Amino acid sequence: MTATQDVDRAAPAGPSFEDRVRRVADAAHRMRHHVLNMGEVQGQGYVGQALGVADVLAVMYRDQLRLRPADPHWDERDRFLLSIGHYAIALYAALAEAGVIPVEELETYGSDESRLPMSGMASYTPGMEISGGSLGHGLGVGVGMALGLRHRGVGSRVVNLLSDGELDEGSTWEAAMGAAHHRLGNLTAVVDMNALQADGPTAGVLAIEPVERKWEAFGWHTVRVDGNDVPALLRAFDGLAEVDADTPRVVICDTRIGSGVPLLETREKAHFMRIDEHEWQIARDQLDQGAQR
Amino acid sequence: MSTTTRKRLTTSAMIASFVDEGQRTTPAPFGHALSRLAEERPEVVGLTADLGKYTDMHVFAQAHPDRFFQMGMSEQLLLGAAAGMAEVGLVPFASTYSVFATRRAYDFLCLDAAEPGLNVNIVGGLPGLTTGYGPSHQATEDIAILRGMPGLTIVDPCDSVDIEQAVPALAEVSGPTYLRLLRGRVPTVLDEYDYTFEVGRAAELRTGRDVTLVSSGLMTMRALSAAERLAEHRVDVGVLHVPTIKPLDTEAVLRVGRSDRLVVTVENHSVVGGLGEAVASCLAFGGAARNLVPVALPDEFLAAGALPTLHDRYGLSTDRLVRRVLDALEV
Known part of the structure; x- marks a missing residue:
């Protein structure tokens, strides 16, 4: 059942692969602008991570997920769980791109009374499925949702975006084992491998490689892809349609912090990146120059 | 060398029984x-x-x-x-x-x-x-x-x-x-009383002029037994069963707190942060602060052993509860 739906998704009657790439890449470009604009209002934020994950989110929200933007609680929607609450800035950009929240609302990001708090919370924002922030929760909740939806005969997919830092959490691996045991083919994990966590480069904080072999050993169909290569991402997600319908699947996405803005890509990597007042416009200009190339 | 051969109780299976003899x-x-x-x-x-x-x-x-x-x-x-x-x-x-x-x-x-x-x-x-x-x-x-x-x-x-x-x-x-x-x-105890469980509601299982035992969990069973035994000592004991710890039935607790009876809280939990302290704060915050006698587990990591031994040692047995009430009344 699930596989059939995946085929339907992967082979839409309409746009060609090239059209899909263009649609996603355009969306990712606009989302990066949204992120810079939101970051400028706050003067800070998880801008580097949000730029890095923009292509992945654009693939999800403009190509993969089955959603009704005007009805965020539609029972048959795909569930996208952001367990990394501090990536909210990136998801708000995606939700605006998908039409779930108005673009104009993005300027309220992080302000009092806003529906868009700094850390993503379900009770604040339409389309935010869970309250992330305490890491290592999303995949376990995703297991429950996938079990529950299958039990109810609802064909929706559950997708959990987690960070490489979240692989440090034992609960992530409890959930990984549970998903394989319960044969949750309707569950997809997307790991943002930006190689950076709060105290520094992931490799120095707690060695997590070899990541693919870990997921494979836990019984997951495993794909690793350049998370800033839109055609490669589309092929990776399309390829999941061929996976055994009883197997949970993980797409490990290697992303570049600050992707699309050389000023930030080359800056010394920091979990919470400092950007000076005059740099926001430079960043926007660099983003547009990159898009023209 | 001692020749006493009194057999010691042994720790039973993981989940030990606390059923009283002959109890349904x-x-x-x-x-x-x-x-x-x-x-x-x-x-x-x-x-x-x-x-x-x-x-x-x-x-x-x-x-x-x-x-x-x-x-x-x-x-x-x-x-x-x-x-x-x-x-x-x-x-x-x-x-x-x-x-x-x-x-x-x-x-x-x-x-x-x-x-x-x-x-x-x-x-x-x-x-x-x-x-x-x-x-x-x-x-x-x-x-x-x-x-x-x-x-x-x-x-x-x-x-x-x-x-x-x-x-x-x-x-x-x-x-x-x-x-x-x-x-x-x-x-199976409460079917002998006019009792229905309701979330957030305490139930007065028996009334008494001298003492009210405010209890929850299995200690309500012990409180009812203790009340019977205390009657033999001419002490008239009521029992307020508080199955919902949160939200607490503050009305029922305040009613008991404002009486002139001895009030004893009785719980299968540490003396820190359980029913006793919930009752105490309810009374204090409600303007009815008063003395309470807490029957609860001590603020310690407890020993291993046979459950009857441990209940007696830590004050949860009916015998210990009866004694505690009599001591508090200075009988």
């Missing part, structure tokens, strides 16, 4: 109640973390195998997944031991279930001092851990009657709940 019991009331509820409500499901047999969840698993989910010895997953199931419209009951639900998986109960206000029902075995296996399994501070969690309903049932009625009632509560489970052969 009902087998696995939780498992049967959940199975019955599931027949009426198709959205009810059961989960456990490798403790189905030890929390009476196996009864449900046998009755409704397609609605039972074994999550393995993974308590964080148990509570996260239960929350996920509730997110998609199911009504999960998730069982493990109280120590694991509270100490080990607190963050998951708190953020996945309580913060979104989901109908997730946690069923915790071995509450308080109901096993002789020592601090690893004795959840002496589970209520203290959980009382600060916003929106969580906490129920400490006395017997099989309480459990059978609490299960459907907790499924009706829209937010998360925590039930302190009594399992196996569970005493």
